[in-house]
Amino acid sequence: MPKNQPDMNAPACWTVIFTSVRTDRDGGYAETAGRMLELARSMPGFLGVDSAREEVGITVSYWDSPEAIRAWREHPEHRAAQARGRKEWYASFTTRVCKVERESRFP
Amino acid sequence: MPKNQPDMNAPACWTVIFTSVRTDRDGGYAETAGRMLELARSMPGFLGVDSAREEVGITVSYWDSPEAIRAWREHPEHRAAQARGRKEWYASFTTRVCKVERESRFP
Numbered sequence: 171m172p173k174n175q176p177d178m179n180a181p182a183c184w185t186v187i188f189t190s191v192r193t194d195r196d197g198g199y200a201e202t203a204g205r206m207l208e209l210a211r212s213m214p215g216f217l218g219v220d221s222a223r224e225e226v227g228i229t230v231s232y233w234d235s236p237e238a239i240r241a242w243r244e245h246p247e248h249r250a251a252q253a254r255g256r257k258e259w260y261a262s263f264t265t266r267v268c269k270v271e272r273e274s275r276f277p
Numbered sequence: 278m279p280k281n282q283p284d285m286n287a288p289a290c291w292t293v294i295f296t297s298v299r300t301d302r303d304g305g306y307a308e309t310a311g312r313m314l315e316l317a318r319s320m321p322g323f324l325g326v327d328s329a330r331e332e333v334g335i336t337v338s339y340w341d342s343p344e345a346i347r348a349w350r351e352h353p354e355h356r357a358a359q360a361r362g363r364k365e366w367y368a369s370f371t372t373r374v375c376k377v378e379r380e381s382r383f384p
Contacts, residue, residue: 185294185375187337189327220296222329230294230335236378256383264382268292268375271343275371276363 183217183270184236188229190263199259202251213242232270239267290324290377291343295336297370306366309358320349339377346374 192199210216210231215238221229233239242248255263299306317323317338322345328336340346349355362370 220333220335222331222333222335224329226327226329228327228329228335228337260383262383264380266377266380268377270373270375273371273373276369
């Protein structure tokens, strides 16, 4: 199974799709990415996350409300990481907030 | 920029988040995946796609309506690929249809 599957027993689910292209600057990136994952997991309303990177990096996180997403976006430590990301680590990125309307699973 | 960015001038945007874990069976997988990408691009309402695989594979495709997503899901050639995916290529997968509520981009 994909790791950290969201608990879809939650009455509703929102997702943040973060797609990014990295620069070639790595200083502190892995440590910060790991810390942000740990921090997200500790936030109220966090349901799960999947992440993969090849040419493009895609991180999809799942949350129980738009308010939970807002609190995550505005967490001071996350804000600092975002600022550093824009300066150092990302050539470009797009963030999309979505409402999950339907899901199906195999098996 | 992430490849194949959806045209967000479209009045609305829906997305299909497909997360999967592969089996170790590769026969025909790459060819079919490439053909499905080509086919998706040719479908009405297709806006873009991003894809990456590490431990988990994530493919996020963007569409201008739920009807476009339905037509893509039900395309006979796609149906055949889905059936083969369940039999051969995927240990597990989750498909989520979402409405994009908001997006922001850098730079």
